[in-house]
Amino acid sequence: xxxxxxxxxDAAAPEESWQPKVVAFLCNWCxxxxxxxxxxxxxxxxxxxAIVRIMCSGRMDPTFVAKAFEFGADxxxxxxxxxxxxxxxxxxxxxxxxxxxMRRLLDGFGIDPGRLxxxxxxxxxxxxxxxxxxxxxxxxxSLGPIKAER
Amino acid sequence: xxTDIKTKPKLALYWAASCGGCEIAVLDIKxxxxxxxxxxxxxxxxxxxxxxxxxxxxxxxxxxxICLFNGxxxxxxxxxxxxxxxxxxxxxxxxxxxxxxxxxPALSNTTTREATLDWVYRDSPSTVNPDDIRPQTETETPVGxxxxxxxxxxxxSLEQVVDVDYFVPGCxxxxxxxxxxxxxxxxxxxHGKPLPPKGTVLGAGDRTCCDECPLTREEKKIxxxxxxxxxxxxxxxxxxxxxxxxxxxxxxxxxxxxxxxVGVPCRGCYGxxxxxxxxxxxxxxxxxxVIDSQDPEQIDRILDGIVDPIGTFYRFSMATATLAGxxxxxxxxxxxxxxxxxxx
Numbered sequence: 001x002x003x004x005x006x007x008x009x010d011a012a013a014p015e016e017s018w019q020p021k022v023v024a025f026l027c028n029w030c031x032x033x034x035x036x037x038x039x040x041x042x043x044x045x046x047x048x049x050a051i052v053r054i055m056c057s058g059r060m061d062p063t064f065v066a067k068a069f070e071f072g073a074d075x076x077x078x079x080x081x082x083x084x085x086x087x088x089x090x091x092x093x094x095x096x097x098x099x100x101x102m103r104r105l106l107d108g109f110g111i112d113p114g115r116l117x118x119x120x121x122x123x124x125x126x127x128x129x130x131x132x133x134x135x136x137x138x139x140x141x142s143l144g145p146i147k148a149e150r
Numbered sequence: 151x152x153t154d155i156k157t158k159p160k161l162a163l164y165w166a167a168s169c170g171g172c173e174i175a176v177l178d179i180k181x182x183x184x185x186x187x188x189x190x191x192x193x194x195x196x197x198x199x200x201x202x203x204x205x206x207x208x209x210x211x212x213x214x215x216i217c218l219f220n221g222x223x224x225x226x227x228x229x230x231x232x233x234x235x236x237x238x239x240x241x242x243x244x245x246x247x248x249x250x251x252x253x254x255p256a257l258s259n260t261t262t263r264e265a266t267l268d269w270v271y272r273d274s275p276s277t278v279n280p281d282d283i284r285p286q287t288e289t290e291t292p293v294g295x296x297x298x299x300x301x302x303x304x305x306x307s308l309e310q311v312v313d314v315d316y317f318v319p320g321c322x323x324x325x326x327x328x329x330x331x332x333x334x335x336x337x338x339x340x341h342g343k344p345l346p347p348k349g350t351v352l353g354a355g356d357r358t359c360c361d362e363c364p365l366t367r368e369e370k371k372i373x374x375x376x377x378x379x380x381x382x383x384x385x386x387x388x389x390x391x392x393x394x395x396x397x398x399x400x401x402x403x404x405x406x407x408x409x410x411x412v413g414v415p416c417r418g419c420y421g422x423x424x425x426x427x428x429x430x431x432x433x434x435x436x437x438x439x440v441i442d443s444q445d446p447e448q449i450d451r452i453l454d455g456i457v458d459p460i461g462t463f464y465r466f467s468m469a470t471a472t473l474a475g476x477x478x479x480x481x482x483x484x485x486x487x488x489x490x491x492x493x494x
Contacts, residue, residue, distance in 0.1 A: 061431070061435055062430075062431035062432075062434040062435055062438075063426070063427075063428055063431040063432070063472065065431070066428055066430075066431050066473045066476075067472060069472075069473060069476035070472050070473070083444065090444075093444045094438050094439065096444070096449065097438035097441050097443070097449055098434055098435065098438040100449045101434045101437060101453060101459070102431075104453060104456075104460075105434065105463065105473065108260060108459060108460025108461075109460065109471070109474065109476070111476065146476055
């Protein structure tokens with residue numbers, strides 16, 4: 001995999017053909033099923049969003065986010081069950097606190113905190129998932145590839 | 151000791167971008183420094199003995215048995231010396247937090263080279279430099295041409311520029327740990343014991359600072375962060391439980407809990423714990439579990455109590471921070487010149 005660091009300054013310049021890479025971590029119980037529903041319902045969503053299934057949004061180690069960015073992701077989505085609906089009682093609240101802290105860290109490293117988004121998608125919200133993925137991909141398209149703004 | 155000087159293993163110590171504290175820490179082993187002198191032939195140690203770089207350059211490759219290298223890589227000279235000592239030493243040890251993870255010098259990675267130089271040579275209150283004179287790599291003077299090392303865009307750890315065999319963390323490494331490492335080295339060299347696997351962290355524990363901490367942790371939820379000057383902490387209670395930001399959960403053990411046992415929060419100088427490469431994200435994972443709120447706005451209010459999150463979470467490990475890899479654009483353009491110098 002080519003990291004941003006290896007791409008170098010020239011390769012990082014936005015080109016016509018540049019497409020964002022968005023990594024989405026979806027919880028097994030609500031959001032992944034929601035994305036699955038979007039597929040079953042034949043709702044199209046942006047192909048630049050790649051899904052990784054995790055058991056719970058609370059399993060989302062902040063290191064995963066950092067690693068995703070290190071390996072060339074331009075944006076990261078974390079999606080879990082709605083507040084109060086977590087399969088493990090409060091994993092999504094833990095994710096909420098982690099994301100709030102992580103955004104402050106991204107800001108410190110010169111990465112727009114908007115590149116990390118936390119959403120709640122239930123198993124019945126295929127349309128919400130598709131909308132989220134499209135919105136995020138478009139936002140990252142307007143932000144362009146990551147470069148440090150120190 | 152009657153060991154012949156020619157058969158004694160050769161030891162080198164060097165400092166790159168560092169404060170000199172690691173050098174003092176070596177002397178903190180007190181009279182045992184005489185045992186070090188008895189066991190080793192010290193061939194290079196700029197702070198203490200009078201050998202020059204040209205003496206090292208004149209050595210055969212691999213002639214030095216072990217080199218303890220402290221300090222981060224900030225300038226072309228630091229990088230040249232790292233490469234030189236890598237070639238001349240059989241075993242290269244990243245000694246101290248700067249060489250391991252960048253430490254305090256690497257905090258300047260949060261800003262640019264220009265901003266760092268502007269502050270030091272123009273903007274800081276103690277600077278008087280009306281002509282805005284800046285260091286140049288080459289300066290013509292009536293007495294000849296003067297040279298200074300180039301100042302890189304970012305500070306690197308030792309491992310980011312050369313191959314490193316072992317790591318001794320700490321800012322500085324504690325004297326008892328330094329002695330333990332030196333004793334182990336003597337044992338290996340004199341009694342032919344096998345070397346530890348490459349990449350091993352020596353002179354430190356394999357748990358977190360919390361495991362060495364004498365305070366009582368009840369894993370309380372906290373609703374407010376406080377700074378040390380704002381409260382009188384309970385001397386027996388976990389500092390994090392009291393709302394004081396303590397890096398213990400995200401820091402390798404090995405210091406013996408020095409700071410926490412006198413009521414001062416761990417700053418994280420022993421670097422990330424085993425099985426983790428990134429102190430900041432490790433700390434975020436730990437903090438998210440103790441913050442007592444499920445409301446986004448209240449969470450933000452609580453987090454506002456963390457002054458300078460990035461400087462706190464990565465105070466000692468900015469150079470090796472995972473997220474720094476996402477934004478590094480390889481702007482150390484002049485490095486190529488040094489690489490060429492190293493290969494000729």
